[in-house]
Amino acid sequence: MSIIEKALEKRRSQDRSQGQEAPADEAPDRGAAPGGAEAGEPAGPESPWGSDEGSDRDVDVEIDFGWLRHQGLQVPGEHRTGLEEEFRIMKRPVLENAFGRGGVSPVEKGRLVMLTSALPGEGKTFCTLNLALSLAMEVERTVLVVDADVARPNVPWSLGFEADRGLMDLLTDASVALPDVLLRTQIPNLSVLPCGRPQGRSTELLASRAMSELLEDIHSRYSDRIVVFDTPPLLASSEPSVLARQMGQVLLVVEAESTARVAVTRAVELLDGCDVVLGLLNKSSNIPGIGYGGYGGYGYYGSHYTASPSSDPRDLGAAAAQTG
Template sequence: MTIAVAKSIPSQRPLDLESLPVFTPDPAVLSDQLIVGLDSRDSRSRAFNLLRTTLAKRMKEKGHRLVGITSATPSAGKSFLSLNLAASLSRVSEDDVILVDLDLRRASIAEGVGMQVKRGVSEFLNGEVSELASIGSRVHDSQLVLFPTKAVSKNTAELISGPVFEKFISGLRQETGNSIILFDLPPAFANDDAMLILGQLDAYVMVIDSGKTNTKQVQDVLAMLDPVPCIGTVLNRYNGGFADNYGYGYGTSAYAKYYD
């Protein structure tokens, strides 16, 4: 059975990031979800601080602004990393840092900060919403801007493969100045969504789940997503060598004294 879906391309006014509604996360939710990137005094944020500097340097060298974050398989921690990395970047950026949830079936970004989404990316892509400004929010007292989504159970490929999606990406690219834009993507092997999305972006970062993601999976993802450049890999949940108790890496509990 074939179902025809008529889509109109939303007309957009210029996107004014400063005028977006402000969202104030519940500190208890951030603590429960281990979202520490907004707090420079939290010793657990140091791994994301180191990562942000490396990523920002590579993006500047290559002229990249729109970068996806994916993994080979589910439950590798990519949404957790996306939120913390974007939050950490927003603390040192002269421009806003934007995080867009394009893992449409999971919608993990809103959950990570305790946000209730009435209208999000999925509503923009299916034509229910015509303005980017109506689906974005600024995080209180920060340079972080979120474009969350509501979970979509099926037909995600239809939402990200047509002119509406191209309009969505071009709007973000053209109307956000010099802002870094990160996209939380589906796992590469879950379906072809990541492949379709990355055709519109500049590059991607791959999250590797230590002890679970194997070498062949990494190689297969790199081959599958070619020619889009992979500008870095992140080993998550690493518990050996220089890892700390949280598995983020980069040190031992001795580093916590620096933040006291």
Template sequence: MTGSPEQLYIDTDRLERMGLITPTENFTPIKEEYRYIKRPLLDNAFGANAAQLTNPNLVLVSSCHAGEGKTFTALNLALSMVTEHDRCVLLVDADVINPNLSRRLNISDQALGLLDYLNSKAEVRDIIQSTSIPNFKVVSAGTRHHHATEMIASERMKQFMKELSSRYSDRIVIFDTSPLLGASETSVLAKMTGQALIVIEEARTSQRQVERALSLLKPNMAIGLVLNKSRTRQKDYYGYYGASQR
């Protein structure tokens, strides 16, 4: 099955009602928060540190557990990066068991996506969907499959990541993935990316759980932490950022 996918219309008013960033000139506190979060990721992807990382333009967004705000963070991060001049962003829904990102963007269940590619029913060009927001493209989770988690850890997934890293090296690719604890395929996926952003819910996730999740990541990747649902909403000195979540 081939053919360019139709452009996805994104209702920015709906995004705003959901508490998400919209690509307008209006100042909002959440836009300022994500400016702090995106800057080191962009520097790692395209700055001086890029040479020290493997696939630095591929960024995994995950959490320890479900419900900590990783999808909210991945989507806001992508929308914030789109405001950069001459920067194209590709957002991939790699949480194939719970494709919340695809639902938030109102992507049709019939749209070809990641699982269709991994099941050899589509090629990369068939699943990258342009949107009504300039320089913002998405890949949905795709058609549900009973071997979805195994497919994420497959050789074809490695080919997909390699193509995104080499053929599309001028764009940043963000993966919304399953939580690290309890989903072994996420740690496999992390080995294919150069950066990881881990979302941690304040007053819920313990330090021990965070350490366990971080131990599943490869040691030579750039790792950032986002403290979510924070009461202080202020960036501290340890790479935690106070981003709100809906």
């Protein structure tokens, strides 16, 4: 225990002996028991990361809805669009894998969902945020978006706010607890964990025991929560293939009529450690029969998803929808 931790513990002991509560702005240490379980839900197991989404927590950041609209992202509460409908279709297999349906059990770690692509510029962050916004509309579900694209973190920028600390700080600084960096938005069911300050050993950090423990903690703490990760392209960085081994589901974003087949094949090979792989065909405008709402420019293909380790994730299927 460090000198600072000893001093904090001594202060807490004095407060308890005097019948006082610890100061509200005092960050919990890694050994503190978690609090803040949502109403009607039992508190989770003791966590070294501290509690995160207490029901009495204020909104930390405001998502800029005008900036969402400017980027072509769906805007919560606005009129129904083709884009919104397509992501409604897209999220159904994700939710079924995460929570199960009709007596079918959810896949292992199915609530940890990673989005990646073979190459840069295929629209994975666009798809990550639209999927997260759509998932946040679900009843009795909460969503945590994790920006794990260490080289080019775009999630806060795309949502219209700034953040300096996040995931990398949790993994490198023992004084940083999850409540210090997890940001609750004005959308009731949506929170964001930014990437944080860049690290030269990001691949090693994502493959570390600390990362595994953090993933286990954020996965198990709330049974209604689905965690969506925006990660770097598979062929441009070593981080996503490392992270994929700890995910329950992976969505591979492919730019239509642009990404070479060999690049997609190589990307899927790097996802061999994940049993459930879905494909998302992006920027597609000429697939017959999917012109719902008059929107074009993006597409979704139901591709391959399975909970069976024996199935081959290279068997990617055909396109079946479009977003805008």
